Amino acid sequence: MPNPSVRYRKQLEAGGGSKETVDVDAGIETVKRLAGVGSDRGYKNGRKRKGFDQTVELCMHLGIDPKQADQMLRGAMSLPKGIGKTKRVIAFCDDDMVDDAKAAGAIEAGSGELVDKITKGWMDFDVAIAHPSMMGKVGRLGKVLGPQGKMPSPKAGTVTPEVVTAVKEFAAGKLEYRNDAGGNIHLPVGKVSFPTPDLRENIEAVVHHVQKIKPAAAKGTYVKRISLSATMTPSVQLTVEQA
Secondary structure, three states: OOOOOHHHHHHHHOOOOOOOEEOHHHHHHHHHHHHOOOOOOOOOOOOOOOOOOOEEEEEEEEOOOOOOHHHOOEEEEOOOOOOOOOOOEEEEOOHHHHHHHHHOOEEEEEOHHHHHHHHOOOOOOOEEEEOHHHHHHHHHHHHHHHHHOOOOOOOOOOEOOOHHHHHHHHHOOOEEEEOOOOOEEEEEEEEOOOOHHHHHHHHHHHHHHHHHOOOOOOOOOOEEEEEEEEOOOOOEEEOOOOO
16 A cells, blocks of 8 residues: 555544544534645645645445346436536537537537547547437447446436436536445535535435435445545545435
8 A cells, every 4th residue: 555645644633534423514624624734845846736626525335236237326416506617518419409509508519420529539528418319329439438437328317308408407517426336426515615504415415315216126224334525635434314
């Protein structure tokens, strides 16, 4: 295991990485405090290191079997207070929808030409929306978009006849999620600069949503552990309240 950085060691000394669980507000305040801990070291050329508004991420460890198709979780949701950033969205649609999709926030929209552009290597976007009628053409991009999690999917809400509405929602920060191989769901819930009440509202929205979509086949304890962290901090364990 590599040696932890000076910043990380200071954060551990300040209470990061503790196994003790705390309530949501205490967890948020701890993460905010840890995000403010610096290494007090500059670059070798003498320049000072610049701070940045770190993303706050929630991780929920669930009692599901990811190998079972009926226990896999995938979908999309919007957070009540947003996540502090917009997303670059493209839309696969008929020519008569192109102008409306771009007006809604799509950076690119179209059908065959857009498919060809991506086939040639262009990937400068975060989310791809597709009208169902386009999937015959978009399907051949599966090997390119699939590994990056950008392939349109009905379960994620990115294959829909309501292309314009979907573009607006995802451009504004609507989040796609899916469990990983360890049964975890990771989602950003805002920025360190967000007021505590806004972060709390976003966290509670995610927890409530994940609890609501519990697979019927999942047995035993569903939400096993909830962790909160920022981009460059250790995690804080939150108290789990079963629905």
